[in-house]
Amino acid sequence: MTTTIFIDGAVGTTGLEIRERLSGRGDVSLLVLDEARRKDAAARRDALNDADLVVLCLPDDAAREAVAMIDNRRTRVVDASTAHRVAEGWTYGFAELEPGRSDEIAAARLVSNPGCYPTGFLALVRPLVRAGLLPADALLSVNAASGYSGGGKSMIAEFEDGDADTAFRPYALTLAHKHAPEMTRHAGLAHAPIFQPAVANTYRGMVVEVPVHQSQLVPGTSVEAVAATLRDAYAGAALVRVASDAPATIRIEDDANTDRMTLHVFANPAAAQLRLVATLDNLGKGAAGAAVQNVNLMAGLDPLAGLTR
Numbered sequence: 110m111t112t113t114i115f116i117d118g119a120v121g122t123t124g125l126e127i128r129e130r131l132s133g134r135g136d137v138s139l140l141v142l143d144e145a146r147r148k149d150a151a152a153r154r155d156a157l158n159d160a161d162l163v164v165l166c167l168p169d170d171a172a173r174e175a176v177a178m179i180d181n182r183r184t185r186v187v188d189a190s191t192a193h194r195v196a197e198g199w200t201y202g203f204a205e206l207e208p209g210r211s212d213e214i215a216a217a218r219l220v221s222n223p224g225c226y227p228t229g230f231l232a233l234v235r236p237l238v239r240a241g242l243l244p245a246d247a248l249l250s251v252n253a254a255s256g257y258s259g260g261g262k263s264m265i266a267e268f269e270d271g272d273a274d275t276a277f278r279p280y281a282l283t284l285a286h287k288h289a290p291e292m293t294r295h296a297g298l299a300h301a302p303i304f305q306p307a308v309a310n311t312y313r314g315m316v317v318e319v320p321v322h323q324s325q326l327v328p329g330t331s332v333e334a335v336a337a338t339l340r341d342a343y344a345g346a347a348l349v350r351v352a353s354d355a356p357a358t359i360r361i362e363d364d365a366n367t368d369r370m371t372l373h374v375f376a377n378p379a380a381a382q383l384r385l386v387a388t389l390d391n392l393g394k395g396a397a398g399a400a401v402q403n404v405n406l407m408a409g410l411d412p413l414a415g416l417t418r
């Protein structure tokens with residue numbers, strides 16, 4: 110028996126990517142609303158309740174509204190929006206983040222898909238906090254750049270119509286980005302990191318960086334211990350890899366057009382400083398790839414089906 114999946118928001122940037130990854134697979138069937146009905150509340154309500162599993166690729170308010178429309182206990186949900194990432198009763202859908210998380214996702218009814226920037230940040234920081242190498246009260250910052258597809262259809266139009274007129278634009282200058290609570294909670298940190306995102310004039314791809322003074326780590330923690338802890342955390346993870354050497358350069362395009370993420374530990378022991386860096390695709394492991402991974406786990410299918418490493 111195949112799993113019936115409804116993507117609410119299927120013609121948006123993330124929805125289209127998920128549809129592309131799920132189409133043509135024999136193990137799932139897609140329930141699709143045509144253009145005339147895709148925003149019709151009654152049609153969406155029916156689809157949300159008819160599907161075995163729904164993937165919400167909507168703005169936050171519309172995602173909350175969609176969840177409220179589900180009036181049965183059978184339909185399971187993957188929400189790609191920010192609406193439920195720190196909400197009670199939801200499983201945080203980052204399969205590699207914690208031991209046992211894949212099994213929790215497989216059994217869950219409500220799964221929140223991680224944010225694109227938090228995926229990079231948490232991958233780098235959570236294992237260090239969990240292993241006791243980085244104190245939970247550490248004061249961190251995150252520097253990051255995303256391709257403009259991260260801002261959805263409206264930002265794509267802004268950049269592709271020429272209105273953006275920039276190569277690189279820092280934003281979230283009010284220091285109140287929607288991803289800060291998610292980063293703090295799921296890293297197990299006491300304080301929100303200072304989050305410094307920027308959008309780059311390229312369609313897709315991300316670099317997420319956490320600079321660390323060695324003095325912020327628990328005394329005696331070596332650079333090798335940091336790298337070994339990350340390697341241990343992701344040993345056996347097909348989509349998250351820790352680079353074995355330090356390349357001379359990294360690029361925002363390094364993992365673009367894939368569903369994988371690469372982690373780097375750069376360091377200068379003489380300066381006692383580290384730069385922890387993740388590269389990923391905002392639409393891959395940062396959104397659609399992670400959503401398909403969660404769908405696969407929840408439906409009991411090959412966890413890597415439809416994904417590109």
Ligand SMILES: NC(=O)C1=CN([C@@H]2O[C@H](COP(=O)(O)OP(=O)(O)OC[C@H]3O[C@@H](n4cnc5c(N)ncnc54)[C@H](OP(=O)(O)O)[C@@H]3O)[C@@H](O)[C@H]2O)C=CC1
Binds near residue numbers: 117147259261
């Ligand atoms: N882009 C990215 O890299 C990432 C996005 N996400 C999240 O995924 C979600 C979707 O983002 P994204 O795909 O970028 O956004 P888009 O703006 O590209 O797509 C959103 C889609 O939702 C549709 N929509 C809006 N309101 C409703 C409604 N009430 N009923 C039905 N459809 C509706 C829109 O319709 P219309 O076409 O008519 O505007 C649009 O097609 C967001 O919550 C975002 O935060 C998560 C990680 C990364």
Ligand SMILES: CC(=O)N[C@@H](CCC(=O)OP(=O)(O)O)C(=O)O
Binds near residue numbers: 225255260
């Ligand atoms: C470049 C850009 O604008 N990126 C978006 C983040 C991508 C996104 O939609 O956020 P989620 O991962 O939480 O869904 C932003 O900063 O709001």
